[in-house]
Amino acid sequence: MRTRDRRDEIVRLAMTSGLTSVEELAATFDVTASTIRRDLARLTEEGRVARTYGGAMALLAHPEPSLRQRTHEAFAAKRAMARWAAAQVSSGETILLDAGTSVGALAHELRDVPRLTVATTGLTALERLAGSETVHVECLGGTLRHLSQGFVGPLAEAALERLTFDRVFLGADGVTAENGICEADLQQTRLKELMMGRADRVYVLAHSEKLGRRPFNSWARLPSQWVLVTDEAAEPAALAPFEARGVEIVVARADGSRVE
Template identity: 30%
Template sequence: MSLSPRQREILDWLRDASELSTDQLASRFQVSTQTIRRDINDLSEQGLVRRQHGGLSLPAGQRNLSFLQRSTAQIERKRRIAQAAIALVPDNATIFLGYGTTVAEFARALPADRPLRVVTNNLEAVHALAEKPAVETWVAGGRLRPGDRDVMGSATLDFIRRFRAHLSICGVGAVDAHGGMYEFQPDEAEFTQVLFANSHVRAVLADSSKFPRDAPCRVATLEQIDHFLTDDDASADAGLALPPICERAGVTLHLC
């Protein structure tokens, strides 16, 4: 998926606004409406926006719930998953924490006396870690996403690349029937890919509401991670045979 810097900014703005007019975009970027229409056409062909008269909007499949809405959904399952993930963390490790509500629950579940270095863009995780004096926390900068309680953007990725982690703990927006993992926005998918690329061990936390589910931006396949943690009702709820899927992919499945 190849996007120009302006197209990435359009998607960032659209995610907050849901709908934008061609005139708004032309004025913001100081280009012609014809140039903006070409951007809209490119984004539409990639399935990232929906063209409409006089502008564009987000496709229904790219609209995720806000952090606040997601934080109360499947909460007990998320807490079980988060607690189980603690066992993957060695003392004195450097770990990446991704965005999302289940990862925030993981940060809350970390013991306060556990000596660790944590690097994250997840502001809810940062809030939880502020109460854990043994954890050295590094916070990425970038563009604030108020509805998602995190930061994103090129500055965020540059900061992450300064570290090499023993373990990355990430969530995903959707998992398909074959174990493919997806996100709702290109910057979310790219962020998780950067965490994976700079980690020795990769773990994904995903409750059963995430699959089977559609989202447009590919993150990774099960073959590209080491641990997949989900709730023990996942196979029944989602109608998936998770154990054989994970066994074929060579990933360790944790049913929590």
């Protein structure tokens, strides 16, 4: 494993366990304790973790991972969700895509849909669709959030007021049945709520590790009718709160088919 990938994984482990020892990390990655200490020193300098007494470390208030860090996380799950979601889109529709890697994977699957119009707030989706000769692309613009590689702010919000959509596909840092979509920034949650209000059908792409997760304190409320799209690793206990609220749940297989 490359040094950068190992450090990204250390941050991910810290987010799930909260406290991880040098010895545990050294055993996990099959490297020396000195190597882990150097990793922790660099991650501390970058503000991504905090060192604690005895060589353990804890995550600093759940710092938001960058898009680059998230690119290779749950890759198979994101592809499965994207394949199912792409199959819901028909030629001639106008759809709205969020920023993020899960929705970026969906954009990749949509490249050959004829007479499709896609509006997006995300650079990832724009990159995936830039070479398509069949998809008409609209960028909503606004202020670029460098961590998420997505546009937010009043210009993006104003652009939404002039458009309606057949479907909107959203990503999430976490999603709960009670509070909705969890994000790192209030501008993101406000924009997501506005996006949901402009579409006939609302889909949230959230792989199993994001279900019930609340890493931040900003929330986007979900409408009464929406579709949760997740992957086969989702546990029944994690899905139960959504089922209790009448949410339509789609568990996508690797080939993009739906688990019945």
